[in-house]
Amino acid sequence: MPKRKILLCLDLETGSETLARFVADFFQLDESVLHILYVEPNQSIPARLERAQQQLQNLVAKSMPDLVHGVLAVRTGLPEDAILAYAEEHSVDLLVLGHRQDSIERIHVGSTTRAVLSLSSSPVLVVPINHFAIG
Secondary structure: OOOOEEEEEOOOOOOHHHHHHHHHOOOOHEEEEEEEEEEOOOOHHHHHHEEEHHHHHHHHHHHHHOOOOOEEEEOOOHHHHHHHHHHHHOOOOOOEEEOOOOOOOOOOOHHHHHHHHHOOOOOEEEEEEEHHHOO
């Protein structure tokens, strides 16, 4: 049986490390291939892409030190478009996105998450990352 492909979408903001730890703890990653994607909306600055790649590598090394089957990717463009294109290109089985909630927007989902939920042909797991802490 082929390994399941999970796409973890990170924005490298507060909570990204918590989301990465959740995925590492929740899923049996030795039985899956984990694709970890960051989308840089500003395409014209190569230094930002290099910095984002380094931040992604550092975050994964810190929060998922035992990751065996991992693929790190940095893409540019509109986040929801890049996420959906990557998911289709790599035939992922599950997309995982984080959602930060504050008291004002408890019932609202961010625009990127909403678009991915609406347009994805694969299942999408949305994790409320500020509602738990992983020690």
